Amino acid sequence: MTVLVFLDPKFPEGRLADAAVPQLMAADLGATRGDGVFESMLAVDGTARKMDAHLDRMASSAQALDLAFPERESWERAVSTALSELLIQAGPTEAVVKLLLTRGVEGTGSPSAWVAASPVPAEVRERTAEGLAVLLLDRGYDSTVADRAPWLLLGAKTLSYAVNMAALRYAKAQGADDVIFTSSDGKVLEGPTSSVILAVEEDGVKTLLTPELESGILPGTTQRALFDAAEAAGWARGYGPLEPAHLMEADAVWLVSSIRLLAPVTSIDGTPIPSSPELTEELTALLRGAL
Incomplete structure (x- = not known):
């Protein structure tokens, strides 16, 4: 069970997407060259932990790649949307929240950014x-x-x-x-x-x-x-x-x-x-x- 929320200017709270169907362009530089950054953080019962620290580190990683970093508030709203949806689907649980940012499709100059939230696997x-x-x-x-x-x-x-x-x-x-x-x-x-x-x-x-x-x-x-x-x-x-x-x-x-x-x-x-x-x-x- 994975909830996807893309950062999208047309959707201030983030755009929910179906994780069961393709969402990323095949020419996205994150997929073709690994050109991007990410963070993984823990959420408990719908609340992300250490979000400021993760966003700080992600911004630093993006700077090292000379990669434009979306506003923190956009990430925070998308995380909130993802965790709210996960609570509806899975109930209170520990969750893995991943923040992902790529350089986007080659030649467009438009980064791809999204949040993925899913329950922590029991085997962990x-x-x-x-x-x-x-x-x-x-x-x-x-x-x-x-x-x-x-x-x-x-x-x-x-x-x-x-x-x-x-x-x-x-x-x-x-x-x-x-x-x-x-x-x-x-x-x-x-x-x-x-x-x-x-x-x-x-x-x-x-x-x-x-x-x-x-x-x-x-x-x-x-x-x-x-x-x-x-x-x-x-x-x-x-x-x-x-x-x-x-x-x-x-x-x-x-x-x-x-x-x-x-x-x-x-x-x-x-x-x-x-x-x-x-x-x-x-x-x-x-x-x-x-x-």
Whole structure:
């Protein structure tokens, strides 16, 4: 079940469209070249969570692509329309809300923009609860390339996710569930669809750590919300650089994202690592309270 709402000047609240029939032109540059940006956010009982943070990041991604970004109010109204319709069709539920923006049909100069809302699949929560077996995979760039080569669009959330999906398929072919990318100079980066967070406790001080943004990773909206909530609850927080050894030695490691929230990592490259249901429960409660 998916609700589609297109941003359309003729429809101030967004134009509802039938998700069961074709809606995108075959010559749209989003389809032919992956030339566009997107965001995925969680909605609970008809209310989108962290919408400002997602719109901020999407606008930044669009700027990196020199892509015209529709007014925030247009996105907000389209999201509201989509979630209202989803409530009618599915009732109160957790939902995945995707915001998509492409350069549009080649030669027209008119972007395509739409919202898609659908219930969160049950298996997402089930897989998160079981924990994840993760592979470390080399992304092929060193951790300083983002500044040297801005055209690589590292740190922008683009539609060009073929490499990320290929990494996940490779991991599953090896019997793993997910991936943590590393740089060619040995730094921990991020997952294909998630941020990496680890917890350490020393001398009674609990600290959350995540890789530094300067390494060319996507700024995580969920990571930031969790860090803010944890700091308010007395946790310390820090930013890399991190190496694989830090993951192996941590008290717990998670992949975090807007839809899965906290997914505990239970093994890396086939080696079991510490995990903590207690910390997962504590941090999940903090995160949900911050959304």
